[in-house]
Amino acid sequence: xxxxxxxxxxxxxxxxxxxxxxxxxxxxxxxxxxxxxxxxxxxxxxxxxxxxxxxxxxxxxxxxxxxxxxxxxxxxxxxxxxxxxxxxxxxxxxxxxxxxxxxxxxxxxxxxxxxxxxxxxxxxxxxxxxxxxxxxxxxxxxxxxxxxxxxxxxxxxxxxxxxxxxxxxxxxxxxxxxxxxxxxxxxxxxxxxxxxxxxxxxxxxxxxxxxxxxxxxxxxxxxxxxxxxxxxxxxxxxxxxxxxxxxxxxxxxxxxxxxxxxxxxxxxxxxxxxxxxxxxxxxxxxxxxxxxxxxxxxxxxxxxxxxxxxxxxxxxxxxxxxxxxxxxxxxxxxxxxxxxxxxxxxxxxxxxxxxxxxxxxxxxxxxxxxxxxxxxxxxxxxxxxxxxxxxxxxxxxxxxxxxxxxxxxxxxxxxxxxxxxxxxxxxxxxxxxxxxxxxxxxxxxxxxxxxxxxxxxxxxxxxxxxxxxxxxxxxxxxxxxxxxxxxxxxxxxxxxxxxxxxxxxxxxxxxxxxxxxxxxxxxxxxxxxxxxxxxxxxxxxxxxxxxxxxxxxxxxxxxxxxxxxxxxxxxxxxxxxxxxxxxxxxxxxxxxxxxxxxxxxxxxxxxxxxxxxxxxxxxxxxxxxxxxxxxxxxxxxxxxxxxxxxxxxxxxxxxxxxxxxxxxxxx
Ligand code: GUN
Ligand code: ZN
Numbered sequence: 025x026x027x028x029x030x031x032x033x034x035x036x037x038x039x040x041x042x043x044x045x046x047x048x049x050x051x052x053x054x055x056x057x058x059x060x061x062x063x064x065x066x067x068x069x070x071x072x073x074x075x076x077x078x079x080x081x082x083x084x085x086x087x088x089x090x091x092x093x094x095x096x097x098x099x100x101x102x103x104x105x106x107x108x109x110x111x112x113x114x115x116x117x118x119x120x121x122x123x124x125x126x127x128x129x130x131x132x133x134x135x136x137x138x139x140x141x142x143x144x145x146x147x148x149x150x151x152x153x154x155x156x157x158x159x160x161x162x163x164x165x166x167x168x169x170x171x172x173x174x175x176x177x178x179x180x181x182x183x184x185x186x187x188x189x190x191x192x193x194x195x196x197x198x199x200x201x202x203x204x205x206x207x208x209x210x211x212x213x214x215x216x217x218x219x220x221x222x223x224x225x226x227x228x229x230x231x232x233x234x235x236x237x238x239x240x241x242x243x244x245x246x247x248x249x250x251x252x253x254x255x256x257x258x259x260x261x262x263x264x265x266x267x268x269x270x271x272x273x274x275x276x277x278x279x280x281x282x283x284x285x286x287x288x289x290x291x292x293x294x295x296x297x298x299x300x301x302x303x304x305x306x307x308x309x310x311x312x313x314x315x316x317x318x319x320x321x322x323x324x325x326x327x328x329x330x331x332x333x334x335x336x337x338x339x340x341x342x343x344x345x346x347x348x349x350x351x352x353x354x355x356x357x358x359x360x361x362x363x364x365x366x367x368x369x370x371x372x373x374x375x376x377x378x379x380x381x382x383x384x385x386x387x388x389x390x391x392x393x394x395x396x397x398x399x400x401x402x403x404x405x406x407x408x409x410x411x412x413x414x415x416x417x418x419x420x421x422x423x424x425x426x427x428x429x430x431x432x433x434x435x436x437x438x439x440x441x442x443x444x445x446x447x448x449x450x451x452x453x454x455x456x457x458x459x460x461x462x463x464x465x466x467x468x469x470x471x472x473x474x475x476x477x478x479x480x481x482x483x484x485x486x487x488x489x490x491x492x493x494x495x496x497x498x499x500x501x502x503x504x505x506x507x508x509x510x511x512x513x514x515x516x517x518x519x520x521x522x523x524x525x526x527x528x529x530x531x532x533x534x535x536x537x538x539x540x541x542x543x544x545x546x547x548x549x550x551x552x553x554x555x556x557x558x559x560x561x562x563x564x565x566x567x568x569x570x571x572x573x574x575x576x577x578x579x580x581x582x583x584x585x586x587x588x589x590x591x592x593x594x595x596x597x598x599x600x601x602x603x604x605x606x607x608x609x610x611x612x613x614x615x616x617x618x619x620x621x622x623x624x625x626x627x628x629x630x631x632x633x634x635x636x637x638x639x640x641x642x643x644x645x646x647x648x649x650x651x652x653x654x655x656x657x658x659x660x661x662x663x664x665x666x667x668x669x670x671x672x673x674x675x676x677x678x679x680x681x682x683x684x685x686x687x688x689x690x691x
């Protein structure tokens with residue numbers, strides 16, 4: 025019932041399918057009060073709502089009506105409706121008059137689209153024993169509910185809520201156990217108190233540990249989250265749905281929601297946005313108004329702001345600028361900035377879900393950007409790369425760096441690595457034994473051959489560097505230099521990083537960076553597909569065709585047979601048939617997705633690959649990567665563009681996983 029359409033970090037634009045219509049995610053489900061509702065949320069962009077089945081059940085009149093005319097008519101909403109089970113009442117009042125089984129039966133009977141079992145929302149910071157005890161009951165009830173829904177062929181879909189309080193291991197355990205049940209959606213529960221206390225840093229832990237162990241093929245819902253200030257951050261962590269009564273509760277307290285926080289009407293001198301309400305009324309108009317009318321208008325503003333933020337988030341995911349938005353939003357409150365900084369601890373996990381290339385450029389917005397997935401990925405790649413004997417570190421001028429550097433370098437200093445300090449080893453630099461890299465923030469070192477590749481070229485940072493970024497870059501360089509025999513550093517770099525050196529470099533000949541297209545192509549291939557890919561791809565009589573307009577490499581041939589093309593926007597290599605065949609010769613599962621032999625002919629015919637037929641997959645695959653499609657004997661059948669990453673490919677049982685470019689017909 026869930027499909028991914030676009031991705032950025034762990035955030036996804038998805039499609040959630042229900043019998044009352046499909047909904048785009050990320051989305052917000054406004055809470056509808058089954059008796060008191062006065063605002064028609066559909067008019068403000070709500071595609072799906074949530075209401076409380078327990079409140080309906082407890083009210084004799086409402087319960088009768090719901091069973092009679094159905095939930096959709098009762099609350100006058102013809103789109104999908106989710107219902108909660110009374111767990112929240114349980115957490116507030118300590119008790120509810122309904123059993124798990126009864127609430128499941130009742131939700132189906134009134135025609136809910138998505139129902140919820142009676143989980144126990146364990147408060148944050150309780151004793152471990154208490155959290156464990158509650159969790160046991162939550163898991164038993166989730167199991168009972170799934171059994172009941174499946175045994176009775178219920179039409180409604182089922183939520184299984186992740187609990188575990190503020191204990192990462194319990195969150196992980198709960199998510200792992202619930203995944204085995206194969207529920208339809210996975211809410212993350214008991215986070216409301218964390219949000220009320222502004223403990224966003226602990227919210228990051230609760231969400232990240234839950235999401236890590238949940239299936240990627242199901243929608244995740246952050247229960248009770250309704251402040252637009254935190255939507256972008258939570259989406260980047262993998263949340264697809266939010267629900268909240270915040271829009272109305274805040275309105276009742278004369279408070280306006282904005283993406284920068286909350287504003288009280290009494291402090292308002294200007295209306296905070298350009299929604300219909302803010303354009304039509306002044307703060308004085310509202311203050312003079314009777315309460316009921318005023319609450320309705322503020323609630324309308326609150327809904328407008330929330331849905332506008334979700335549109336912005338979906339747009340950001342589609343263009344690949346979600347983290348720029350998150351970094352902007354998290355500057356609205358110091359506790360949110362803490363959360364963003366803490367999210368950096370999860371960079372390795374987030375990197376696995378982040379596409380390697382995006383439509384929009386990478387913007388450095390502050391030291392938090394140093395922990396972005398793109399930076400982590402590049403530094404990991406640098407550390408894995410084969411290294412030559414010497415390293416030359418050059419300053420960054422304009423991008424692409426190699427275009428604005430002179431080819432010949434005269435002045436250098438010999439960098440004093442710890443073990444070489446004081447030694448007077450001869451420093452003989454041979455060009456063919458030398459890695460040439462530019463030093464820049466935030467990607468630290470950029471091999472000149474890779475200077476057009478996304479995001480190394482498609483990125484920007486302020487020219488006035490902050491100390492944290494300078495220290496970060498220096499620390500990386502110092503560690504990295506250990507891999508080399510000699511390290512020569514340009515005086516400008518030395519100055520910028522305040523590095524120690526032994527002596528000026530002197531040699532009778534200048535050092536030259538020789539631009540070599542084949543060397544460059546091989547370096548890009550190795551970076552993109554793994555070590556050895558360059559040698560495998562570019563053999564024979566290599567011919568390179570360049571763009572007349574930009575001078576950039578476009579097509580690469582062996583004699584007259586196309587091997588790969590270079591995409592202008594990000595300089596990644598796009599396979600053609602010969603390239604795919606050559607790349608397939610690399611050992612093991614590298615760049616490969618194995619599909620069931622029963623669908624071999626579809627792939628050979630060039631048809632797209634559906635996730636349910638995937639048997640195995642290289643764990644380095646990210647969405648949008650070029651991938652090879654092989655059968656169970658590892659024979660190459662076709663190649664194309666991955667729509668999902670490795671984990672998602674193995675997880676999804678529906679929908680497309682690879683958009684096939686071409687197949688190899690059986691002769
Ligand atoms: N609403 C807010 N938090 C929760 C939760 O943990 N469980 C349920 N069922 N509903 C919630
Ligand atoms: Zn407004």
